[in-house]
Amino acid sequence: MANVTLTEAVYYILLSLVEPMHGYGIMQKAESLSNGRVKLAAGTLYGAINSLLEKGWITALPGEKDSRKKEYQITQEGRQALEAELLRLKELLENGKRILEG
Amino acid sequence: MRHVVRKLFWVWNYDKEEKWLNEMAAKGLCLISVGYGKFEFEDCDPGEYRICLQMLEKRPRHIESRRYIEFVESTGAEHIGTFARWIYFRKKATDGDFAMFSDYDSRIKHLNRIITFVGLVSLANLLIGTGNVIRAIANAYPIADLNYSGLLNIAIGILGSFGTWRLLKKRNKLKAESQLFE
Known part of the structure; x- marks a missing residue:
């Protein structure tokens, strides 16, 4: 996995899609996971879903043509990206703690 | 009502x-x-x-x-x-809150879309208008016959260029902020 930094929106979208979910479900899940802090707007979410589909990090589940009900799920590549991001976040947290808290 | x-x-x-x-x-x-x-x-x-x-x-x-x-x-x-x-x-x-975009990247992309539209319309008007006015001058039409639609095109082009500049300023401000925040 290349050394990439995920945006907060992408991070929470991937995390939400560990279980199959449609667009509105992702918005609600991201908001609840972040205790109401992350509010994904529809336009931002739509663009991110399309980019993630193109990248192969998420997949649209078959069977639903109506885009209102279409469900998505994370792929193996998406999980790898999330895991790499967790390592990066851990490094940020540890460095921050070490320097600020001594 | x-x-x-x-x-x-x-x-x-x-x-x-x-x-x-x-x-x-x-x-x-x-x-x-x-x-x-x-x-x-x-x-x-x-x-x-x-x-x-x-x-x-x-x-x-x-x-x-x-x-x-x-x-x-x-x-x-x-x-x-x-x-x-x-x-x-x-x-x-x-x-709750209602917005179409919630991050810098998508806001900037949306602004770029508007900039492209306004910029192209302005440029087309400037080119058509200038072409028509130059042709009118080259053909030595009397001043009263000067191509008014050409002048109108130029006016629209100038106004649109001002709009494009305003949008670019807005976009660049967002870009600068996106370097620091997410």
Whole structure:
């Protein structure tokens, strides 16, 4: 996995899609996971879903043509990206703690 | 009861238009349809709705635009209407904040779309207008016959260039902020 930094929106979208979910479900899940802090707007979410589909990090589940009900799920590549991001976040947290808290 | 208000906004002032529509909704006048400089409202509870507008990437009837509108509606927003490539949504204020974009990247992409549109229209008007005026001068028409539509094109081009500059300033400010924050 290349050394990439995920945006907060992408991070929470991937995390939400560990279980199959449609667009509105992702918005609600991201908001609840972040205790109401992350509010994904529809336009931002739509663009991110399309980019993630193109990248192969998420997949649209078959069977639903109506885009209102279409469900998505994370792929193996998406999980790898999330895991790499967790390592990066851990490094940020540890460095921050070490320097600020001594 | 329905109320029609005639008002014009320059494309580059779309955020002012959105602000005005939200002020109207806060007063109890909720947008129900849009046309060329024409806004139709109906009575609603003051502050019942929040309004958002956005420029589409493709024509409104394009399959991609239809999919997008369906997607936004699936998040609890209501598609009020479409004017040219602009779509208008409303959402109950009780559902919380309402915005089309929640990060710098998508806001910048949206602005770039508007910049490309306004910039190209301005450039086309400047080129056509200048061409027509030069031709009129080269053919030594009397001053009274000077190509007025050419002058009008140039005026539109200059105005649009001003709009493009305003949008570029807005975009560059967002870009600078995006270097520091997410």
